[in-house]
Amino acid sequence: MNRKTLVLSAVVGLLAPVLVACGSTDSGSDGGDAIVVGTTDQFVAGADAPAPLDPAYAYDTGAWNVLRQTLQTLMHAPRGGGEPVPDAAESCIFTDNASESYRCKLRSGLTFADGTPVTAQDVKFSVQRVLDIDADNGTAALLSNIDTIETKGEDEIIFHLATPDATFPYKLSTPVAGIVSKEKYEGKKLREGFQVDGSGPYTMKTETEGDHISQVVFSKNPNYKGDLKLHNDKIVLRTFTDAASMGNALEAGDIDLMTRAMSPEQIRNLLENPKEGIELTEMPGLEIRYLAFNTTAPAVKDKAVRQAIASLVDRGQITQEVYGATAEPLYSLIPSSISAHTNSFFNKYGEPSRANAASLLSNAGINTPVKLTLHYTTDHYGEGTAKEFEALRDQLNASKLFDVKIEGAEWSKFRPAQKRGDYAVYGLGWFPDFPDPDNYTAPFLDKGNFLNSPYVSDKALELIPQSRREADRTAASPAFKQIQDIVANDVPVLPLWQGKQYVAARENVSGVEWALNSSSDLQLWELFRGTA
Template identity: 70%
Template sequence: MNRKTLVLPAVAGLLAPVLAACGSTTSGGGSGDGIVVGTTDRFEAAEDAPAPFDPAYAYDAGAWNVLRQTVQTLMHVPRGGGAPKPEAAEECLFTDKGNESYRCTLRSGLKFANGDELTAEDVKFSIERVLNIDDDNGPITLLSNIDTVETKGDDQVVFHLKTPDATFPYKLSTPAAGIVDSATYDAKKLRDGFEVDGSGPYTVKPEVRDNRLVRAVFTKNPEYKGDLELRNDKVELRTFADSDEMGRALEAGDIDMMSRTMSPEQIQKLSESPAKGVELVEMPGLEIRYLAFNTADPSVEDKAVRQAMASAVNRNELTSSVYGSTAEPLYSLVPSSIPGHVNSFFNKYGDANVAGARSILRAAGIKTPVKLTLHYTTDHYGSGTAKEFEALGSQLNSTKLFDVTVKGTEWSKFRPAQKRGQYAVYGLGWFPDFPDADNYVAPFLDKDNFLNTPYVSNEIRNKLIPASRRVADRGAAGKTFAKIQDIVAEDVPVLPLWQGKQYVGARDDITGVEWSVNSSADLQLWELGRGVSG
């Protein structure tokens, strides 16, 4: 790797597993038994969400967990974190001092799972397809800094960037830059349904009922050539209605591991008195939860309302009462374990400062109580979300400064409505695309942002984000990120609430569990094997 590529030693050190599962390190690939992993993620093909697994559309942790197994990227973040390494590429590097030109040389002999040859033209096609489709739900913000894509022969591709971006190698490691086959994907239209064709470590066979995925069977791709080592031949991802049903399946031995999303009660039970043959594995996590605002909505258009909410919320009570030790209060968009973090919201508002909230509203001439509806999704982040929003509503109502109603909606309807601006206040979670402060800022505040927010800070968008990306040493970008976080605390387009840990429950004969989910909450199913119960 070129020296200009990011190196994050502080973050890499955080990614060591806390508790390894028992069992031998014997690969499960030779046993012939598929490993079954449970999830409460729901995948639905609907009018507003027709293409759940198209890289030009998919931009949520659940869908990316499918794509990371099947669609290859030029780069990938290694199992312990740190700087990205070549995956479909043999070598990638910046070719200029300004971090504006990035060249990748492909591995020889790459093929898609269907046997079609994979060349630099396929990479160009895939990246330009995301940019050309420009879907409102999609991950275009990760690639929008690309000016042109150039190929040199069959094995070299050069990305010319509009502005310097030291984080670009990370962006090429995400499914947004997944390589797809032009023979099965349209250059200008999404591919509806659940089929995925790629060159990744697995092929996938989806089982669908009533336009919803109920299971996805991943089978080792014999054509795969990349940097990943597969420890199994087959893994099944099975969906469950809720965490309780998933937990019962694990205890009964119907599944081998459960991941997203375990309830706080399950985590506590497995920690204190696990069922026979079942273990709990804790691993570092970088997930955050937050409230976001449609700043053009009359109810929250005045930033004094948003500031008062930031002052009144009691994060300590919220995390302890709903999530216990599995979450901790967060006072910035950037979590505490990421270089560049500062407690901007605490510094400005404190915590549970009702008197401060009252003063803010009085000074702005806002009539109280302020009527608001807090919207949340019922089926995307786990069973704790409903309790969390009930607690938030109660907190705000108890101040007498707000008159809050709480409303839950399933994800397939929630996300499109949020993007259309139908909610004034809504709750979301964020699992980072890559572990850098940039990825907790740009997706919310840059052009083509994930929230489709009307809020614009010209200083953040036109000055501070570009300045931070010119710095190859990410620790040295901390002052710039501190300024961004202070502006966010002043304007409150989003209100950070908490950051969480990650837990996985697994049968004790499954090996590699400690590596099966990285800090960004990405499933790495190739790490799992079947060993001997310990």
């Protein structure tokens, strides 16, 4: 994914909120004006992405941030992170020591927003639907380890897994496992357009301009029964084409809060020159950015070409000149704040070296300069992306070993082209679905992976299920170390940096420090006017 929690207690030192008391004790839970949240995420429906908000298809942070407000899952990530806790479920538990059978019991009286009862059969339908549709976006891969689904009565469901998987509760907490009604969703066909119906904390209505959403209005679902406590009655999520216009709207008071993706310049300015009435909150983040390779494309099919790029890229220069304090270099797919991280790329390639890159290419008989085009999305990860790719281009071209051009495209065109294999080299970001090293490795290396990558490592395919057997996740570290070393050697992807995240809000809005978790999941129910 693109895109989606770290245990907050473990990273509380990273939080840097500047909170100003407003002299009120109003929790905001009794309603009042809607809180308006700005985002640069774009929601577009078209021929290449006809069902951007169907849980069987949606697999990017923006779409998931809509679905998390409207669809309910059996489990959910708790407020400050950590292991999932029941939401639609009253309880969930592995019924064996091998982590192969997972049983959930639904809450009593659970209904969809329209009052229709939610049953175990609805849960089975929803999960089986994802597997049956098996959309090319990679969503089904999260649930592909399910062998059979069994229901007992109206409120009990048992997932029998093909192989042990201690991470399965985390997967049930993602929108891909969102519960939908078979009365409103077809079992083997995507639901086109922008309508979403579920049993989550909010109902939603969209306003559109042409083929894209201009804003989403989330209204408190009076029939919601779950673990979440709503602190507001209505939230409006408004989309902006760029960070500058979103920032102007915040200063003008047209919106109350802006989330992803603020530009590095905006963050720097707010840190150095705070604006009256606006507060910037820093939060821990688990976002990573990376280059990925179509390993069957002629230009990068030879591993030596990919290794040479890994030898040349100067991550420190990119983070310093483009992102400043908001990012730091990353030398593995698994970020440094997640257990099992190793600096595999630095261990293999060291500091950027033209000599090493030239030797790799020469020994492989590769003629230089190698001509490449690096592709990136212009509207999905923020305005720093273009500058990042300009820096990458200049670094590679300065070596005289490569002749590189860069080309940007809107996400609605970029993602389908990337999945089709149109690009030899392209840049993507990843927001973890859940905070486990498995979610930084399997989505890139497992069968049916998010990238639709032709790269295959038989050893990695052996290690991934092996790592999932360990209920104690620290015991899986040796397997993840091997996987990270395989990636550094074969370079199907090239990690670049990991980032922090920030939210800017008007000072009369509270709950901001909880509005985003470390996976960049929006938790809009936490927001309210006034101070607690």
